Amino acid sequence: MQHNRAPPPAYPEKLTIALLGKKIQIKKFIGNLILNDQGYFTSESDTLVVRENISVRVINTPDFFDAECPTPDQRIIDFMALSHPGLDLFILVLDPENAREEEVVGQISKLQDVFGEQITKHLVVMFQDRERLHALAHLKEIFNVLLVVPDHLPSQCRDWCQRGHPFVYQYKDYSQDVVLRRKAAIEKRRANNNCGSGDPDETGPATLKHNFATAAPISPSVLPIPDTIFNIVLLGLTGTGKSSSANTILYTGRSKQDIMPFRSEASSIPVTNICDVRVMNKPFGVPVRLVDTPDFFSEDLRNPEAHLEKCRRYCQPGRGVVLLVVQLGRFTDGERGILPKLEKRLGWRIREETILLLTHRDDLKGDLLSHVHTHPDLRGLAEMCGLGFHAFNNKLQDNKQVIKLVKKIPNYKQLFPKIAKKEDNPCHLS
Ligand SMILES: Nc1nc2c(ncn2[C@@H]2O[C@H](COP(=O)(O)OP(=O)(O)OP(=O)(O)O)[C@@H](O)[C@H]2O)c(=O)[nH]1
Ligand SMILES: [Mg+2]
Structure with a gap:
């Protein structure tokens, strides 16, 4: 007997999401919630790490806001290389110690400085609870940015991504050549190791399957955000x-x-x-x-x-x-x-x-x-x-x-x- 099987539904495009913020413990927790398993992000060190399942690729970024970091440019270039040509969503994960207005504004402004003002169109600022979110609700208007609390991750992430096209790097402060060279070096290292992750600071096994070639094609974002500041x-x-x-x-x-x-x-x-x-x-x-x-x-x-x-x-x-x-x-x-x-x-x-x-x-x-x-x-x-x-x-x-x-x-x-x-x-x- 012949079964007339319908083809399985096409899987929606895999999302690439970057986690930003100062505290690795909270970023780790959110990363694992998005990936639906607490076993993906396990390391205590705040390094550049990629973990992915069938529908989402999550990049933990080390603290870009650390004024003491001796090599901030290297961290940023590595991150851009890993997420080239861009990504779907940035999540700024706030922790209670760094959630005062000045600090949040400073972190968003720094991200605008590094990645361009359009980043806010692709950025959600994640508070730990609604009370803190409401206290800073006016930032939504100032930066045109989504303020959220983790509620129904990972499905929320898809909703947040629907705000516009994926984010594409503009290469204002960082040369595209340098980023592409770094990307090639990482891929080469991964190919040589065969089973190695290839990530600059990555050691865990869960990244074995991630592959730039499988990343969803990204089309440029067209409308710049009017800067009302x-x-x-x-x-x-x-x-x-x-x-x-x-x-x-x-x-x-x-x-x-x-x-x-x-x-x-x-x-x-x-x-x-x-x-x-x-x-x-x-x-x-x-x-x-x-x-x-x-x-x-x-x-x-x-x-x-x-x-x-x-x-x-x-x-x-x-x-x-x-x-x-x-x-x-x-x-x-x-x-x-x-x-x-x-x-x-x-x-x-x-x-x-x-x-x-x-x-x-x-x-x-x-x-x-x-x-x-x-x-x-x-x-x-x-x-x-x-x-x-x-x-x-x-x-x-x-x-x-x-x-x-x-x-x-x-x-x-x-x-x-x-x-x-x-x-x-x-x-x-x-
Ligand atoms: N009395 C007095 N001192 C001032 C005044 N404005 C600045 N100062 C002092 O001048 C010194 C230098 O001020 P800054 O604001 O750090 O100078 P800056 O132009 O930012 O210097 P750089 O960051 O090195 O370029 C500090 O000790 C200030 O307290 C003022 O109106 N009156
Ligand atoms: Mg000064």
Whole structure:
């Protein structure tokens, strides 16, 4: 007797999911839930590991947020090589110790820095419980990102992936050639070992079956996410007070315990060595991204081009304002012609969107305007800055000096409705 057997239903395409976060124990737990078996991720060490079953491939990524890591680029390149040309979903797995607003914002911003702003379209931020999720629910709007709690893994993952096309690497900071070479080296190692995993740090047996050739083809994502965050980028020479000024802005309307400040201190060598980012949740009505930068002219700065590239993303015309920071009473030779020099390094004019921000206002006894007018170099620089000049006393936590600064932005009333409101009601915000 002949059975008319229907072919088995086609299995949906295998998903590739990356687990991000600071704590291996929690990432391991979530990875095993997604794969439906607690035996896949077992190692205690936070290394790059791939595990897969018939429907999902899960990549545990080591902590990309660890500022102490000596080889962050290598970790990122290895990860990109293992997931080339891209992947379906990133899950940022939060742990209770790293789930404060500043930390979550810092982690999302870092991911945007490394993988591009579009990552949020493919990112879910996983909280341990609904209470913590609700406390940070506004991040959904700021970053256009899904906030979730693990509930019905792994089926939830497929729903989350349906938000758009898979994510494809853009190769802004990392060369595609380098990633492809690394990928080839890993595959070669795997072929040589035959039964070895080939993963850079991988030792377990469960990865034997994973194979790049079987990964689902990935089509490029088409629509960039509109960036609704207003950028404030601080530029200037070392020690002028960029990080302190960024902190003065960061403190607006908030107590110091609630924020993770930029590192700032008196030092004979540069303190800030990377472009560092914090996102503020609508301090004046819209979200604001603060970008602290290193001194791009410092001879101590390693790989300045990579940091400049990061900075360029945030000071594109029409997307924010540049604060050119100079210390009052300390105009140096390096600051002569600094604005055109910065424009040359960045590759376009920024002067129309620049405010000259003078720090150490507390050292000035007299009137700011007459000080600037009586110092020809300072005056020349102030005249070159399209949005004028302003002074901060960074030793003072004073919202008023920040609001006065923001009012130098021509369309601040449209941009920052809360400030316009404050003009009607002066008690608001101050
Ligand atoms: N009194 C006073 N000190 C300030 C003011 N602004 C900054 N400082 C001090 O100046 C020093 C350098 O400030 P930073 O903000 O770290 O300078 P930076 O421009 O970020 O320096 P790098 O990161 O090295 O490029 C710190 O000791 C600050 O406390 C200010 O308005 N008044
Ligand atoms: Mg600094």
